[in-house]
Amino acid sequence: MVPTTSDESSAPYGTGPQPASGRVSAGRPPARVRIHHLAAAKERGEHFAMLTAYDQYAAQIFDEAGIEVLLVGDSAANNVFGYETSLPVTVDDLLPLCRAVARSARRALVVADLPFGSYETSPAQGVESGVRFLKEGLAHAVKMEGGAFYADTVRAMVQAGIPVMAHIGFTPQSEHALGGYRVQGRGDDAARLIEDAKALEAAGAFCILMEMVPAETAAAVEAAVSVPTIGIGAGASTTGQVLVWQDMAGLRGGEGTRIAKFVKQYADLRGTLLDAARRYGDDVRSGAFPGPEHSF
Numbered sequence: 001m002v003p004t005t006s007d008e009s010s011a012p013y014g015t016g017p018q019p020a021s022g023r024v025s026a027g028r029p030p031a032r033v034r035i036h037h038l039a040a041a042k043e044r045g046e047h048f049a050m051l052t053a054y055d056q057y058a059a060q061i062f063d064e065a066g067i068e069v070l071l072v073g074d075s076a077a078n079n080v081f082g083y084e085t086s087l088p089v090t091v092d093d094l095l096p097l098c099r100a101v102a103r104s105a106r107r108a109l110v111v112a113d114l115p116f117g118s119y120e121t122s123p124a125q126g127v128e129s130g131v132r133f134l135k136e137g138l139a140h141a142v143k144m145e146g147g148a149f150y151a152d153t154v155r156a157m158v159q160a161g162i163p164v165m166a167h168i169g170f171t172p173q174s175e176h177a178l179g180g181y182r183v184q185g186r187g188d189d190a191a192r193l194i195e196d197a198k199a200l201e202a203a204g205a206f207c208i209l210m211e212m213v214p215a216e217t218a219a220a221v222e223a224a225v226s227v228p229t230i231g232i233g234a235g236a237s238t239t240g241q242v243l244v245w246q247d248m249a250g251l252r253g254g255e256g257t258r259i260a261k262f263v264k265q266y267a268d269l270r271g272t273l274l275d276a277a278r279r280y281g282d283d284v285r286s287g288a289f290p291g292p293e294h295s296f
């Protein structure tokens with residue numbers, strides 16, 4: 001699923017409409033992925049991919065690879081800032097990362113995560129935080145954790161012009177309340193997730209993300225709503241899939257690291273970097289680097 005062509009409503013920033021030939025003309029940036037493209041993917045029975053990104057190079061590479069959605073996740077807490085949970089990061093922490101990603105992605109839809117403490121107290125607080133991410137972070141949409149309880153907040157944000165992706169199932173910001181990393185929506189609890197998804201869709205969410213939900217429950221949610229769903233540890237029935245990029249590319253690892261069952265590693269970046277850094281260190285210590293070709 002891609003916006004291979006661009007019409008008025010999907011034209012990329014500053015370039016105007018592109019040809020309807022199915023190709024992007026040379027010299028022009030490709031069409032920006034918009035929320036309606038994600039909806040169209042569901043209608044056509046297609047899938048799309050989302051990855052987290054927190055900086056310029058990751059954003060550029062994933063964008064060039066055709067990843068449709070980039071999430072500046074609050075998982076930056078664990079993957080950038082070195083915290084154990086996502087709870088400590090703030091809007092002010094995430095805004096510069098979001099700007100870097102948004103400035104670097106020419107095509108992907110950039111979604112910013114509302115961190116813990118930035119929307120819980122009132123719909124007005126959600127609107128305020130969402131506005132900051134669109135205005136100061138240059139994001140195109142925000143994601144927020146929580147079920148039907150937050151429907152009023154989602155509604156207020158959508159009314160303010162902020163596209164909202166809702167995140168249900170296991171919600172890491174509630175890790176302490178949920179008693180740790182636990183699969184949600186098993187057995188009778190599936191009905192709760194379906195109700196959450198319906199309430200969030202009715203409130204205007206353009207997409208429902210489900211984390212650590214049995215495949216069967218996720219399939220029922222995907223069938224119960226007309227907006228696309230995205231899964232992480234939610235089986236194969238969702239319209240989209242998301243992974244944290246350091247998990248996907250094998251950057252996270254080392255002693256004692258637990259890799260979740262739902263992660264598929266497509267590279268061993270940790271091994272590659274470890275090897276490069278070791279060889280660089282050895283060369284410096286032995287005097288092999290820099291050579292004459294590196295000197296002025």
Ligand code: KIV
Nearest residue numbers: 052073074075113242
């Ligand atoms: O912050 C994040 O990376 C997320 C994904 C796990 C969906 O919310």
